[in-house]
Amino acid sequence: MGIPLDLEDFRKIEKKWQKKWLEARIFEPKILENKEKFFLTVPYPYTNGPLHIGHGRTYTLGDIIARYKRLADYNVLFPMAFHITGTPIAAISDRIKRGEQAEISKYRHYLSLYEKDPEKIEHILKSFEDPINVAVYFAERIHVDFTALGYSIDWRRKFHTGEGIYNKFIEWQYMKLKEKNLLKRGTHYVTYCLLHKQPEGEDDIKDADIEPVEILEFVAIKFQFEDGYILASTLRPETIFGATNLWANPNVKYLKIRWNNEILYISKDALVKFQHQYDNVEVIEELDGTYFVGKFTKTPLDAEIIILPADFVDPDNATGFVYSEPSDAPYDFAALEDVKKHPEELQKYGIDPEFVRKIEPIKIIDMPNVKGHHAEKVIREMGIVSQTDVKLEEATKKVYKEQYYDGVMNEKAGQFAGVPVKEAKEKVKEWLLKNNKAIIFYETSRKAICRAGGKIIVAKIKDQWFIDYSPDWWKDETRKWLDQMLIYPSKYKKLFYDTVDWLHERPCARRRGLGTRLPFDKTWIIESLSDSTIYMAFYTIAHILRKYKIKPEQLKPSIFDYIFLNKGNLDNLSLDTGIPKEAITEMKREFEYWYPVDQRHTGIPHISNHLTFFIMHHIAIFDKKDWPKMITLNDMVIAEGAKMSKSKGNVILLRDIAEKYSADLFRLFVCSAADLDGILDWREKEVANVKSRLIRFATLALKAANVEIPADFGEHIIDRWLLSRFNKRLKMAKEQMEKMAFRDFTINMFFEFLKEIAYYERRTSTERMLGAIRRILEPWIITLSPVIPHITEEIWEKLGNTGFVSLAKWPEYNENLIDERSEILEDAIRNSLKDVNEILKAMRKTQAKIITIVIADDWKRSLLEKVKDISKRESLKMNIIMKEVMKDPDFRKLGKTVSSIINKIMRDPSLLPKIHVTLEEEMNLFTNAKEFLERELSCKVRIVKESDVKNNPKAKAALPLKPGIIIEF
RNA sequence: GCGGGGGUUCCCGAGUGGUCAAAGGGGCCAGCCUGAGGCGCUGGUGGCGCAGGCCUACGCGGGUUCGAAUCCCGUCCCCCGCACCA
Missing domain, CATH: 3.90.740.10 (Valyl/Leucyl/Isoleucyl-tRNA synthetase, editing domain)
Structure with a gap:
C-alpha cells in the first residue's frame, strides 16, 4: 500500500478486516449477565434480486448504530435474515418459465454481476423456474454484499422465511392470534387477472408502479x-x-x-x-x-x-x-x-x-x-x-x-x-x-392489463382471512405504548398514531406465493406483511435450533409457549417433542436475555404498515416486558437528483459499491450527505469530494501513526487550541450519536476537524501537525470507527494495538483540555488575519509591502474591564456607562477617545473581550504568530505597542484582542 | 379528498426571537502547489465601499416585538403515505 492511497487500497484493507472480524467471530455475542444488552434489528430484505443503495442506506445506518452501541459498552446483537414470502418471487419464476424475454434478460444481467462463467449463468437461470432457487440465490448474494460493506452482523442466526422451522414459528403466531380472536373471514375485493385467473397486484399489472390501479x-x-x-x-x-x-x-x-x-x-x-x-x-x-x-x-x-x-x-x-x-x-x-x-x-x-x-x-x-x-x-x-x-x-x-x-x-x-x-x-x-x-x-379506476397482457378486473374473494386490527383494547394498548416509545425523527410519531386509528381488517393470507400455510386452513398462505411482525424473537433461538439440529416437526406450539411466554413444563415438553432439555433452556435464556427489541431501524414507508403491525403483534402476543422500545427511520435515496428506477436505468446497486467504490467511502457518504429525515442524493461529484477527504484523512492518520508526539506539545497556544477544539468535538460527538444525528456527527468529527487540522498545519508545520494528530489519533479513530470501520482498524493496528477498534471503548472527552482562553486568543489571530484580508479587498489590493499590527494600550484594557463590570449590573446605555466611567480621572483626561470607544462597543458588544489579557500577553501572542502572519500575507509583519506609534488613526483604533492594522504598499 | 412534511442566498441543504449576509457541500471566479492536472490547498462568490464598514435579503401579503428566516393570521406552491405491495 503506497501513499497517496487510492480506492483500490481501501478495498484491500476492507477485505482484510472483514476476514479478520469473521475469523475472530467478534460480532457473535454471548449472553453476558453483567453487561447491558442492546438488541438492534433492521427488517430483513426481500430476496427477489440484488439490493441497491437505497436499501444500503438503511442497513448501513443500522450497522453504524450497532457499532456505536458496542463502543458505548453494550452487549450488542445485530442479526439478519431473508424474506422470501409472497407473490413477487413466485411471479418471477412464472415469467421465466413462460419464457418472458424481458424478465429473462433482467435476471441474466443480475446474475452476471456475481457470476463470470456464462454457462453457469444459464444453468442458474434455468434453476430459477423454481422460486425457492431465486430466493436462496439472492439471499446468499445479499449476504456477500452486506459483508462487503462491513456490517457487524451475527450471521449464525440467519434464516429465510421459507424454512420449515420458520413456518412452525409463524404457525404458532397465527394460532395465538386466533386464540385472541383477532382473525376473521369475510368478503374482499381485489384486482384480478382474467388471463392467469388469479388476483394480481401492483407488481403484476402493467405500469401500475407509475399509474396505480384503484x-x-x-x-x-x-x-x-x-x-x-x-x-x-x-x-x-x-x-x-x-x-x-x-x-x-x-x-x-x-x-x-x-x-x-x-x-x-x-x-x-x-x-x-x-x-x-x-x-x-x-x-x-x-x-x-x-x-x-x-x-x-x-x-x-x-x-x-x-x-x-x-x-x-x-x-x-x-x-x-x-x-x-x-x-x-x-x-x-x-x-x-x-x-x-x-x-x-x-x-x-x-x-x-x-x-x-x-x-x-x-x-x-x-x-x-x-x-x-x-x-x-x-x-x-x-x-x-x-x-x-x-x-x-x-x-x-x-x-x-x-x-x-x-x-x-x-x-x-x-x-x-x-x-x-x-x-x-x-x-x-x-x-x-x-x-x-x-x-x-x-x-x-382505469383500464389495466397484466404484464402478460391479461385483462384486469375487480373480483370478489370469498372467505378471505383477515387480521382484525380494530378491537378497542388492542388499539388502546398500542396508543398507550406508543406514548412511551422513542421514535426518531420524532416528527413521524404522529403517523403511527394515525395509522393505529384507521387500521381495521387487513387480508393476511393469499392463495398463491411462497410462505407459511395457515395452520387451520392449509389452502391459504400467510402473506408477507403478516409473517414479518414478530420474527425478531426468532433470531434469539435460530442458531440454537441449528446447533441441536432440531427438526420443524419437533417445534410444537407448546415449545414456543414455553420459550416466549414462559408457559408449560420443561420435562413434559422435552418428552413430548424430543428436544433436549438443555436446548430448550438455552433458547429460553437467549430469548429472555435479548428481548425486547431495543431499536428497530428502517425506511419511512414502513410506518403505516410493517412497523405498526410490528408493534401491535408484539402487544397482542407477548408480555409487556417484551414490547419494542424504539424505532428509527430514514428517508429514501435518489441518484443525481432523480428517483432511481429500472426504467431510467439509474439504479446503483450495492454490488457496484463493493466493486467500484469502497465500503468506507459509501458509509461515510451515506452518513454525511443527509440527515435521517432528508432525501439522500447520490451525486458522483459529491461522492468524489467525500472520497478525497477520506483519502486525506487516511493518509494523515497512517503517517501520524508512525511519528512521535512533539516533546513540547501543549506549550503553545495553538496546541492548546487544537486540543480544546478536539475535546469539545468529542463532547458533542457523544450527544450527536445518542440523538442519531449521524450527519452532524460526521461533519463535526470528520469534516470540520479535518479543516482545523489543516489550519493547525498552516499555523505550524506539517511535521508538527502529524505529531499533533498522533496525540489525539486513538480517541479520534475510535469515534470514527462506526462510520469507517475498516480504515480505522488499519490505523488502530498501525498504532500497535492488538485487538480491534471495533471492540474499543468510546473515549470520554477531557474537560481539563477544553481551554476557552486559548481558543479566544487564537481567534484573535485568525480575526486579525481576516481583517487584513477584508481591508485589502475593500482597497482592491492583493499584496501589501509591510503590515503593522498595533497592540492596544493598557488603559483601554482597564476601560473595557470597567465597561464589562458595569454591564453586569446596568443595561448597556451610553449615558449610564459614560457617567460611571468618567468618575475615574484617568479616563476623564481622555474624554473624547473614551466616548468614541464606548460608542463603538454600544454598536457591537462583541468587541468586549470575553477574557482579560495584559498588554504583555497580547504582545507575546502576536509576536509568536508573526512568522505565521508573514507566511499567510506574504509580506513583512511588525508587531508594535500602540504607545510606540505616533499620531496614526489606525493605531488608535486598536482594542484589546482586536489590534490596529496599518498597511503600507 | 384525508393525514403528514416542507418552501432559505446559482444548486443541495443547516438554521427556530438578537451574537445571521446566514453552517457545510456543490458550482463558478482568483491565487498557490505541480513536469502536467477536470488531484490538492487558500481566498472570493447579494449590493455598495480605495481601511476592517454600510444597505438589502430567507415563497407571497399582513401582524406581534425595541428587534423575526425564526412567533401569529391569511395566501400560493411542492413532496410523501392512504392497505394486500414487499
Missing part, C-alpha cells in the same frame, strides 16, 4: 325496464334525485341476464365482471344498444324517463349504462345539449325531438355561490361546447370538489333535503341498497 365502488341503480331492471352505475348516488334520462350506447352489445331471481340489463363487457362479483348469473339474450334507445324506464323514485343515445357511454366501464343528471354532471349537461342540437340523430331512433327539447336539468344541490345549474356554470366558464371536450374531466372534478364541501341537498331530494353532499352520498347509497333499488358494482 378499486372504485360504483352504485349500480336499478331502473325498471320491461320485465326487469337496467343497471346504471354512478359514483355519486345522491344525484339520483336529479335524473332526467338514461344514456345507452347504440353501437354496443348489451345483455339480458337473470340474477337472484331478477332480470337485469347490463353491457356485454360487464358480464365477466358481474360474474366475478356475484354468483349464479344466467345469460338470457344479447341485445343491441338500439334496442333500448327511445324507450322509457322508471327511476327508483318512480319517475318515467327516456333512454337516449350517447356515444360517450363506455360499455367497458361498470355496467355500461349511465343515468343523466345534467344539473351537476358536466358530461351529462354537455351531452344533453348535444342531442338537443341534433334532432335528426334522435329521429333516426324514432324519438320525438320536441320531447327531448323539453328535458330540463333538475337542480337538487344548493351551493352558496351558484344560482342556476352548477354544471352549466362551470361549462360556460371553461368554454366547453361539446360532449367530447377533454376539459369535461376537469370540469367534473371541479364541480364535485366544490359540492363535496359546500353543497347541500335541497327539497327535491325528499328525505335527504338539507343533508350536506358529503354525507348524502353515503346515506343515499345505504337507502338504495336497503330498499333493493341498487347493488354495488366494483370497477378499476
Whole structure:
C-alpha cells in the first residue's frame, strides 16, 4: 500500500478486516449477565434480486448504530435474515418459465454481476423456474454484499422465511392470534387477472408502479325496464334525485341476464365482471344498444324517463349504462345539449325531438355561490361546447370538489333535503341498497392489463382471512405504548398514531406465493406483511435450533409457549417433542436475555404498515416486558437528483459499491450527505469530494501513526487550541450519536476537524501537525470507527494495538483540555488575519509591502474591564456607562477617545473581550504568530505597542484582542 | 379528498426571537502547489465601499416585538403515505 492511497487500497484493507472480524467471530455475542444488552434489528430484505443503495442506506445506518452501541459498552446483537414470502418471487419464476424475454434478460444481467462463467449463468437461470432457487440465490448474494460493506452482523442466526422451522414459528403466531380472536373471514375485493385467473397486484399489472390501479365502488341503480331492471352505475348516488334520462350506447352489445331471481340489463363487457362479483348469473339474450334507445324506464323514485343515445357511454366501464343528471354532471349537461342540437340523430331512433327539447336539468344541490345549474356554470366558464371536450374531466372534478364541501341537498331530494353532499352520498347509497333499488358494482379506476397482457378486473374473494386490527383494547394498548416509545425523527410519531386509528381488517393470507400455510386452513398462505411482525424473537433461538439440529416437526406450539411466554413444563415438553432439555433452556435464556427489541431501524414507508403491525403483534402476543422500545427511520435515496428506477436505468446497486467504490467511502457518504429525515442524493461529484477527504484523512492518520508526539506539545497556544477544539468535538460527538444525528456527527468529527487540522498545519508545520494528530489519533479513530470501520482498524493496528477498534471503548472527552482562553486568543489571530484580508479587498489590493499590527494600550484594557463590570449590573446605555466611567480621572483626561470607544462597543458588544489579557500577553501572542502572519500575507509583519506609534488613526483604533492594522504598499 | 412534511442566498441543504449576509457541500471566479492536472490547498462568490464598514435579503401579503428566516393570521406552491405491495 503506497501513499497517496487510492480506492483500490481501501478495498484491500476492507477485505482484510472483514476476514479478520469473521475469523475472530467478534460480532457473535454471548449472553453476558453483567453487561447491558442492546438488541438492534433492521427488517430483513426481500430476496427477489440484488439490493441497491437505497436499501444500503438503511442497513448501513443500522450497522453504524450497532457499532456505536458496542463502543458505548453494550452487549450488542445485530442479526439478519431473508424474506422470501409472497407473490413477487413466485411471479418471477412464472415469467421465466413462460419464457418472458424481458424478465429473462433482467435476471441474466443480475446474475452476471456475481457470476463470470456464462454457462453457469444459464444453468442458474434455468434453476430459477423454481422460486425457492431465486430466493436462496439472492439471499446468499445479499449476504456477500452486506459483508462487503462491513456490517457487524451475527450471521449464525440467519434464516429465510421459507424454512420449515420458520413456518412452525409463524404457525404458532397465527394460532395465538386466533386464540385472541383477532382473525376473521369475510368478503374482499381485489384486482384480478382474467388471463392467469388469479388476483394480481401492483407488481403484476402493467405500469401500475407509475399509474396505480384503484378499486372504485360504483352504485349500480336499478331502473325498471320491461320485465326487469337496467343497471346504471354512478359514483355519486345522491344525484339520483336529479335524473332526467338514461344514456345507452347504440353501437354496443348489451345483455339480458337473470340474477337472484331478477332480470337485469347490463353491457356485454360487464358480464365477466358481474360474474366475478356475484354468483349464479344466467345469460338470457344479447341485445343491441338500439334496442333500448327511445324507450322509457322508471327511476327508483318512480319517475318515467327516456333512454337516449350517447356515444360517450363506455360499455367497458361498470355496467355500461349511465343515468343523466345534467344539473351537476358536466358530461351529462354537455351531452344533453348535444342531442338537443341534433334532432335528426334522435329521429333516426324514432324519438320525438320536441320531447327531448323539453328535458330540463333538475337542480337538487344548493351551493352558496351558484344560482342556476352548477354544471352549466362551470361549462360556460371553461368554454366547453361539446360532449367530447377533454376539459369535461376537469370540469367534473371541479364541480364535485366544490359540492363535496359546500353543497347541500335541497327539497327535491325528499328525505335527504338539507343533508350536506358529503354525507348524502353515503346515506343515499345505504337507502338504495336497503330498499333493493341498487347493488354495488366494483370497477378499476382505469383500464389495466397484466404484464402478460391479461385483462384486469375487480373480483370478489370469498372467505378471505383477515387480521382484525380494530378491537378497542388492542388499539388502546398500542396508543398507550406508543406514548412511551422513542421514535426518531420524532416528527413521524404522529403517523403511527394515525395509522393505529384507521387500521381495521387487513387480508393476511393469499392463495398463491411462497410462505407459511395457515395452520387451520392449509389452502391459504400467510402473506408477507403478516409473517414479518414478530420474527425478531426468532433470531434469539435460530442458531440454537441449528446447533441441536432440531427438526420443524419437533417445534410444537407448546415449545414456543414455553420459550416466549414462559408457559408449560420443561420435562413434559422435552418428552413430548424430543428436544433436549438443555436446548430448550438455552433458547429460553437467549430469548429472555435479548428481548425486547431495543431499536428497530428502517425506511419511512414502513410506518403505516410493517412497523405498526410490528408493534401491535408484539402487544397482542407477548408480555409487556417484551414490547419494542424504539424505532428509527430514514428517508429514501435518489441518484443525481432523480428517483432511481429500472426504467431510467439509474439504479446503483450495492454490488457496484463493493466493486467500484469502497465500503468506507459509501458509509461515510451515506452518513454525511443527509440527515435521517432528508432525501439522500447520490451525486458522483459529491461522492468524489467525500472520497478525497477520506483519502486525506487516511493518509494523515497512517503517517501520524508512525511519528512521535512533539516533546513540547501543549506549550503553545495553538496546541492548546487544537486540543480544546478536539475535546469539545468529542463532547458533542457523544450527544450527536445518542440523538442519531449521524450527519452532524460526521461533519463535526470528520469534516470540520479535518479543516482545523489543516489550519493547525498552516499555523505550524506539517511535521508538527502529524505529531499533533498522533496525540489525539486513538480517541479520534475510535469515534470514527462506526462510520469507517475498516480504515480505522488499519490505523488502530498501525498504532500497535492488538485487538480491534471495533471492540474499543468510546473515549470520554477531557474537560481539563477544553481551554476557552486559548481558543479566544487564537481567534484573535485568525480575526486579525481576516481583517487584513477584508481591508485589502475593500482597497482592491492583493499584496501589501509591510503590515503593522498595533497592540492596544493598557488603559483601554482597564476601560473595557470597567465597561464589562458595569454591564453586569446596568443595561448597556451610553449615558449610564459614560457617567460611571468618567468618575475615574484617568479616563476623564481622555474624554473624547473614551466616548468614541464606548460608542463603538454600544454598536457591537462583541468587541468586549470575553477574557482579560495584559498588554504583555497580547504582545507575546502576536509576536509568536508573526512568522505565521508573514507566511499567510506574504509580506513583512511588525508587531508594535500602540504607545510606540505616533499620531496614526489606525493605531488608535486598536482594542484589546482586536489590534490596529496599518498597511503600507 | 384525508393525514403528514416542507418552501432559505446559482444548486443541495443547516438554521427556530438578537451574537445571521446566514453552517457545510456543490458550482463558478482568483491565487498557490505541480513536469502536467477536470488531484490538492487558500481566498472570493447579494449590493455598495480605495481601511476592517454600510444597505438589502430567507415563497407571497399582513401582524406581534425595541428587534423575526425564526412567533401569529391569511395566501400560493411542492413532496410523501392512504392497505394486500414487499
